[in-house]
Amino acid sequence: MRGHGEGLRGARRTRARAAFAVLALCGTLVLTGCNGDDEDGAAGTPGGSPATTAPATGTASPAPSATTSPSSPASPKKPAPTVTAAGTKKAPEPGSTCDHKMPISPDEVAVYRYTPEGGEHSLIIKHGNWGCAAPGADAAPFETTGKETFLNIAEDAKITAVTPVVASTVSQPITLQQLIDWLIAHPDQGRVFRYHLDSKGVIDSLDQQYTS
Known part of the structure; x- marks a missing residue:
């Protein structure tokens, strides 16, 4: 009976060591897989996270340009004012600057x-x-x-x-x-x-x- 009990304990220890080895191997694979995901995401491959690669649920409307905005139609171009030489005004008609209140001629x-x-x-x-x-x-x-x-x-x-x-x-x-x-x-x-x-x-x- 003593020999039979020691055999059972040995078998259990063997199974425990095997289970521990399996767990250790799984842990190694998990860590390797995480590192692989990070490298794939960094390289721009499909290995990125779903949050960063998921398609947008809606298409953003393009911002209206200044020339096509319906709220600000282009106003008609006004002709440039006529500029005379040296920024002066237009010359008056002949006689238009005559002073009708000139003093009485003395002679x-x-x-x-x-x-x-x-x-x-x-x-x-x-x-x-x-x-x-x-x-x-x-x-x-x-x-x-x-x-x-x-x-x-x-x-x-x-x-x-x-x-x-x-x-x-x-x-x-x-x-x-x-x-x-x-x-x-x-x-x-x-x-x-x-x-x-x-x-x-x-x-x-x-x-x-x-x-x-």
């Missing part, structure tokens, strides 16, 4: 008539200033203001005239009598003259201004 008058009243030679005149020339006009008009008045003129005053007092656009010297005769024959034309007064307030020189 120019429009001569209308002649009068010998008071025993002296006198010219009936109106003061004024130069207005604005119309587009294409040769000269600006002389715009009179106030009432008619008179200025005495000396018998020997130096006088020059142009058309229509004389047939010339260049100043020509004339006598006082020639001027008087023309004013009597052509009253109220308002031809413009530049004048100068002597110390007594009498005209000693008179020059007609060409106004076409």
Whole structure:
């Protein structure tokens, strides 16, 4: 009986050692398999984990581009503003910058008539200033203001005239009598003259201004 019991114990020890060896082998295989999975995942092979290789459940919508977005349609292109040289504005039309409030001319008058009243030679005149020339006009008009008045003129005053007092656009010297005769024959034309007064307030020189 003693020999039979020792045989049973020996068989059990043998089976235990075999089971332990099997467990050890399984553990080795498990560790080897885990390392193989890591290497496959690192190399990009199908051995990766399901979480990283599973297909997406839905397809992401592409982000709309700036040129195709329906919420921001392209606005029509505006023409570039016209730029003048040196950034300046467009040049104004002729005469558009004329100042209508120019001061009264201090030495120019429009001569209308002649009068010998008071025993002296006198010219009936109106003061004024130069207005604005119309587009294409040769000269600006002389715009009179106030009432008619008179200025005495000396018998020997130096006088020059142009058309229509004389047939010339260049100043020509004339006598006082020639001027008087023309004013009597052509009253109220308002031809413009530049004048100068002597110390007594009498005209000693008179020059007609060409106004076409």
